[in-house]
Amino acid sequence: MQYKNDGFYSSMDLDDDGRLKNVLWADARSRAAYEYFGDVVTFDTTYLTNRYGMPFAPFVGVNHHGQSILLGASLISSENTETFVWLFDTWLKCMDGRAPKAIITDQDRAMKNAIVIVFPNTRDRYCLWHIMRKLQEKLGSYAEFKSGLKSGLQRCVYDSQTSEEFETSWEVFTDTYNLKENAWLQSLYNERMYWVPVYLKNTFWAEMSTTQRSESMNAFFDGYVHSGTTLKEFVDQFDNALRKKVENEMAANFHSFNATVPCISHLPLEKKFQAVYTNSKFKEV
Structure with missing residues (x-):
């Protein structure tokens, strides 16, 4: 992938016998998206464990259309503090040392410890839904x-x-x-x-209070990967799923540039929002 894709980043963590323990990767598109949409990230390991017992752990954000976007992906062999420290540290290197301002996780103790070590200035939030x-x-x-x-x-x-x-x-x-x-x-x-909303309201969360972004990203991979998928198949299918995701984003971009959602008032302020927001965000306003 690195040969085919200039900005592709990957890192493998091997054990003493040279066997794969953990792997993290992010393509050029994910790294570019992080520049714009890396303020808030959700991180969740509960979706899928492959036939080698390695949980799939994606870093997920939200773009200007309100769509979930992938900001890096990993397969890990255990869920302890040491593994998460390696993972967050490697992901930070991949993103040129820029930590997210806020992260949403699923109340995992080892994850929390690792966030304190690697992202000391990042605001950590537990998924309220969980x-x-x-x-x-x-x-x-x-x-x-x-x-x-x-x-x-x-x-x-x-x-x-x-x-x-x-x-x-x-x-x-x-x-x-x-x-x-x-x-x-x-x-x-x-x-x-x-986790209590009133203590978290002074931080920007991009309208996320739960790891549902990770879950919607997980749902997106359904039909492409499952618990019987081998590592080789996983990489190929992952690529196919991502291509579909990019198509959806491009379609939303096209729609925003070529179609206008009509204003419902005569206020000049609304006209301003119409001009600066994507269609999906303008509808919300």
Whole structure:
């Protein structure tokens, strides 16, 4: 690939016997996209483990059309701090030493440690969806779960406008349902800076609060790769999937340059947005 593609970057991490442990790669397009869209990155290893037991771990961002874009990809052999340090460090080299301003991960302890080591100035956020999805499993056994407990916790998390408001409503919530001793909730409270929206609102997140970007990228690879895919097939199919992704982006670019979404008001401000935004972003506005 390096021979065919000038800006292609790859790095392999071998064990003492010369066997492949971890590999990271990014093509010229991903590296160029990072220049523009590298502020916020999501990183997730939960999608696919191939027949060698190596999780696929993509770095994913979002472009000016709101589409998920690939900013690097890796296959890793274990999910410990040492592996993530190697991976983040290598990815940083690939991106000319420019760390993302913010990163969204899935609450993995080893990942968190590695971020502190390699990206000390990057704001780390846990995927909110992963946390809220565990409510049933962790608190479902309480009698009041469906009659107020679940909605009380959701209100506390989503509706608090200031950190003081969150602290107060958390206090009231844990008192009301006698949850002061619940170890899971206690650990979440201790790490509230990493996942409660009110503590994260001063950072730019490109409209992402979850690793769903990684998941939508994962869904994109469905049909191309699966758990029985060999490494050789993986690389070929990965390439095919990426080509399709590029076509989608080019189609959106073409549409933005050649079609105009009409304004719905006579405000000069709206006209300004119409001129500077892509069609998909203008529709949102």
